Amino acid sequence: MQVQPYVFFNGRCEEALTYYGKHLGAEVTFMMRFKDAPPDPQNPPRAGLEDKIMHANVKLGASQWMASDGHCDPDAPPMSGFSLSLTVEDPASAQQYFNALADGGQVLMPWGATFWSKGFGMTVDRFGLTWMVTLPPQV
Numbered sequence: 001m002q003v004q005p006y007v008f009f010n011g012r013c014e015e016a017l018t019y020y021g022k023h024l025g026a027e028v029t030f031m032m033r034f035k036d037a038p039p040d041p042q043n044p045p046r047a048g049l050e051d052k053i054m055h056a057n058v059k060l061g062a063s064q065w066m067a068s069d070g071h072c073d074p075d076a077p078p079m080s081g082f083s084l085s086l087t088v089e090d091p092a093s094a095q096q097y098f099n100a101l102a103d104g105g106q107v108l109m110p111w112g113a114t115f116w117s118k119g120f121g122m123t124v125d126r127f128g129l130t131w132m133v134t135l136p137p138q139v
Contacts, residue, residue, distance in 0.1 A: 005084060008070035009127055013053040016127040017067060020060070023100035024086075029064075030057040046071065060086075083122070083130035091135055094119050098133040101125045 009016050020026035035050040045054075052069035065084075070076070086101075088094035098111045104126035111121035111133070119135040 004065050005082070006066040006068070007079070007084075007129060008068050009129075010076050011052060011069050011072035012127050013056065013067050013069040016125075016129070017053075017056060017058060019126070020058070024060060024097055026058050026060045028056050029059050031055070048072070079128045079130070083132050085132045085134065087134050087136055089136065091119055094133055094135050098123065098131075101131045101133065 017026065017028055017031075021028070031053060032055050033050065034045040034052055034054045037045075037054055049069070049072060052072060054068060056067045058065050058067055086094075086097060088097060095111055098121045102111075102121070102123040102125070106124045108122040108124060108130070109120070111119060114120045117135050117137055120133070122130065122132050124130050
């Protein structure tokens, strides 16, 4: 059994995945746009979504997760109720990743030492996704 996050970016999926690829080394292993899906007369995609990402598989380190543009609803609430936790063994890389995720976003807890780790920080990135970046306790 496996649990994988499935993140909906409400129209900014391609931008987010490009950013994560450049700054975190994330790799898109599969991607399908709405226009590539077989037609479904019972559930046609909304006009304007043709080039948006219907589904993507993303590899980040040893983890696999999924992403989509979703329905691109301008009235959709912001992402909430979860965060992705990125554990990095190398202190310099961990801080670099935190800084990249915080760039253009909102820092919830600045990068620094805690009682459980020599490096930890929380941020909401520019795409609205909350991240916790941490060094494992033994580092």
